[in-house]
Amino acid sequence: MSKNNGKKISATLLAAICTGLVATTSLRTGLSIGIAVSIVLILTNLIMNIFKDRAPSNMLILFYMVLVAFLTSIIYIITQAYLPELIAELGVYMPILIFSVCIIVQIVSGEENYSINIALKTSIGFILALGVIGIVREVLGKNYTAMLEAPAAFLTAGILLAIASGIFNKKAI
């Protein structure tokens, strides 16, 4: 069971990282998306516990999507008001990314499993991963602007993922 759970988390985390890759041009954007996604993910899963055992299972995902969209909109509005420089960098990508990452995380981790445990673990991993990829691309990008282009994002993520799986001595998925 726990082994199965671990595999679920790494698959979920991977899905999240791949989707969030677009926000990794700098440490700041990476971290902000990471934190925003974590807030939405954890809060939504908390609220979902109210509906989890009561609502018909085929409607749960709809509730989940509405809640994620709602929290995303609120975070977007607050960011527009208090962190305009972040919006200038991420633009319209911001709400889209938060929304998509949360939806993908949920569906990949299992359609009827609204576990806070998975949400928490995924969030921590997601913030770390986006932060690390962001800082590598930002630092290298100062000298090599090609690092800020799309192809470099794949290479950076691939190499860092390999390093991580080398350190933790397991296959990423």
Next chain:
Amino acid sequence: MKIDAKWTLILVALVIVCSIATGGIYVALEDKIAENDFGDGDDIDISTLLPGATDLKKIDIDIPEDGSIRDVQGAYENNELKGYLIKTDTEGAYSTISLAVAITTEGTISGIEVLSHNETEGLGDEIADEEFTNRFKDKTADSLLKLVEEDTSADDEIQGLSGATISAQAVVDGVNTAVEFYNEQLKGGN
């Protein structure tokens, strides 16, 4: 999919509650968001587009409702009107190109700037380079501009960009929209 009436109603209620809450927060923060005004012209250095002008002020004028003109501001030097800054949107090859066109009170285009666009990297994006935008400098606003492939021979011609004809044409169209607006509404004082 089976439809459960009770839970569908609950879902609808949830959507309504969420919408109202979002609306409430938006209304509460609306002023703050409007203050931040995301780069919509505040970063334009008018002195580079219209030599001599030092600041921009809102002027009282009706902007056409079709959305072709986004904003019109007066460019002043010590409260003396030197010209106008007209912002227009134009359809490029696959993105909306936002332009700022500065026209002096004497009827000369003193400079243009591409505010935002999303054209092809390496080709269409040359429209934002000074090498291209400078081609509009000191053109007369008496007549509309034409895009030509070869070197320019007449005063109302703008040399295009090879490989980016649509993008360049879009910029010329945008500038012409501004010129038309200038001739109809602004020429000779308002």
Next chain:
Amino acid sequence: MKFIYILIAAFLSENFVLSKLLGIYPAIDVQNRKYPIVQEGILVTTAVTIMTVLSHIIYTLILEPLNITYLATIVFALVLFLAAQLTVLISKNMGNYNNREISVGQLVVNSVIFAAIFLSINQDLNLLSSIANSIGAGLGYTLVSILLADAIDRIDDEAVIGAFRGVPIQLISLGLMAYAFWGFSGLVP
């Protein structure tokens, strides 16, 4: 003409997966693919197109006139689900795929990021350009999935250093593919 330009741009020179970094996960998620790539690609393209049309209509006819564009994300969530549901219905009625059903969830995962992006960028585009963009993105995604699946088949796992096996080497393959696709830039004026 513009329709074709936009379509080709979204398909090749500004491929959504490779140059905009969108929809990477579904493309590399090969193990869990329950559906043949081309058919899945067609379904994703259909879903995204339906989604774009619906959200474009709702955005320009309801949200914008009422000045409630901040509700876009919530409306979008519902439209996305509806579009996925519709596509599944269509695919069932086509009759061909009865033996293998794609689930609504799977389809949502595969199209969410493309579809989402249109809600925001297509606010400036007209309906026809939005449709061209959606079809191009869907086809682009299909192309990259096919290419990647083929690349994975050819990669000799034994020759890859342990830590790079699996997803890392797939991401790197995608990166190299992205460099190759860079050559398409300028294909469309």
